[in-house]
Amino acid sequence: MSSWQISKKPIELPYSMSIEMELQMLTKDGLFLSEEKIIPHMQKMVEDTTELFLKDLDTPTFPQLIKDRIAGEPYATQKANKGSIVSLNYNNQKKAMEIDLYKRVAPSILAVMTPHCTILDELVWWCQKLISIAEQALPKDIFLISTGLNPIQQITAGSSCGAYYQIGNFKSDKEKINAYDMIRNFIPHIIALSANSPFINGAPTGEVKVTDRQYACPECIRSNRLQYDVSMFSQTDPNYYIPYLPPHQTLDYFLDIIRKPSLEEARFQDIIPFSELGTIDLRICDAQLSIARTIGIALIIEALALAASEMKSIPDAGSQSLVVNRDSAISNGLFGMFSVETIPFREMMKENPKFTEFYLGNIKKNKLHAHLFEAVQNMLLLLRDILKRERFIETPFLTPILLSVFDDIDIAKAPFTEAEYQLHLYLARQHDISAVLKDLILLTVKCCEDPSYSPIFGTVKSY
Secondary structure, eight states: OOOOOOOSSOOEEEEEEEEEEEEEEEOTTSOBOOHHHHHHHHHHHHHHHHHHHHHHHTSTTSOHHHHHHBOSOOEEEEETTTEEEEEEEEEETTEEEEEEEEEEEETTEEEEEOOOEEEHHHHHHHHHHHHHHHHHHSOTTOEEEOSSSOSSSOOOTTOOOEEEEEEEOOSSHHHHHHHHHHHHHTHHHHHHHHOOBOEETTEESSOOOOBTTBOOOTTSOSBHHHHHOGGGSOOOOTTTSOOOOOTTOOHHHHHHHHTOSSTTTTOSSSEESOOTTSOEEEEEEEOOSOHHHHHHHHHHHHHHHHHHHTSSOOOOOOHHHHHHHHHHHHHHGGGSBOOOTTSOHHHHHHHOHHHHHHHHEETTTTEEOOBHHHHHHHHHHHTHHHHHHTTGGGSTTSHHHHHHHTOOBTTBOSSOOHHHHHHHHHHHTTTOHHHHHHHHHHHHHHHHHOTTOOSSOOOOOOO
16 A cells, blocks of 8 residues: 655644544444444454554555654553553654554544644644555455444434544744634635535435535535534533634633633533643534545645734624534535624624635625535635645645535535535435445545545636
8 A cells, every 4th residue: 555655755744633533443344333333343353453553564665754753663552541552752843742543432432533733734644554564464354334324224323424634833822823713714614614514324314406406405414523512512502612813822711711620621622722732623524435635625725824923903793693604614515605794794894804805705895704614615715815825725635625616526616625525425325324424434445545535526726
């Protein structure tokens, strides 16, 4: 299996980035294994992944940059409430950190976590390597898929899968809080781009109907994970939603707004700027089908944080508007309506007119965004200079993101995300969800072989 190589002119990330990717371990029929059956498999897998990683470490093709940052060999261990895991000490510029590379977060949910990376190729390498080693280590009758929910089985507590991002190495608390406020403003946009759990109980929630090559499908919920696994995210009463943070605001203020007694109790939020590592933790993204899109979303998060650092002030889009548009993104993804009525645009205009114009649409001509895909287009236009300057636009990882809102691909017209791709497979396989499952298994393998591959591909012409 090929491995992603570090380029001669690697792209440095403005901030450190770690990604935790949750994958489903399933039988060939798409079923979760019971606790009793998965435990011995997991113990064997932990031993095998450790051995496979050690073998790779001794090969001449192992990237020197990553070898230099590894502080000791990976080791298998047992941890309370986590069971069998594989850990590694890894240097992130300043000090070595213990990373749980592999752990089981639910009976049939495997979580793989990259170290905190400062170079793009490093992050890509880890994403590919962790999943590909897991593929090799699992028994031949257990398969991995990467999507927000099991397409076949009924949803149960803790059975959903996400891609969780940690962004760090901020120069100051002020820079971190500004980045949090910026990313928070775009939570509906990020959900619309990353919603990827369109099936529940073996089918979509509505009729999959294509009109003029578009998968609008208004009755098909795009993120059943966010719709139903609500205990894992922020409460959606606007009065208690994660707050905008003025400069120098404290953790106590944050906890008071969301009505949580401690940081431990508050850890399950859409986004939180207070962590033991000093990172911003983002939990709202569904597990993506492809590594490419997982990385592309990471680059958008990096660009939003960098844009915040270059702005004098970050306006507040308001908890009420974020909750309303968040719900729209969960229900219909990029096709969701973008509600501008609840956005405090006068306050935003006073704070930063240019930003507000991108956020709302053309205010002077009264052409405000009506749909989320329009709002996402303008988010990407707001970030365009940064994406070019940081060389992110040169990579293959932004292409599927840009194609989702700007250009058409062979099989459909934009807007089109991986959720729509799954609905496309459902039609192509004549509503046979078992056939769709096989496609998703093969896609996970293909993305391990080539982390730049995406099922949404083409040439970006309009950006």
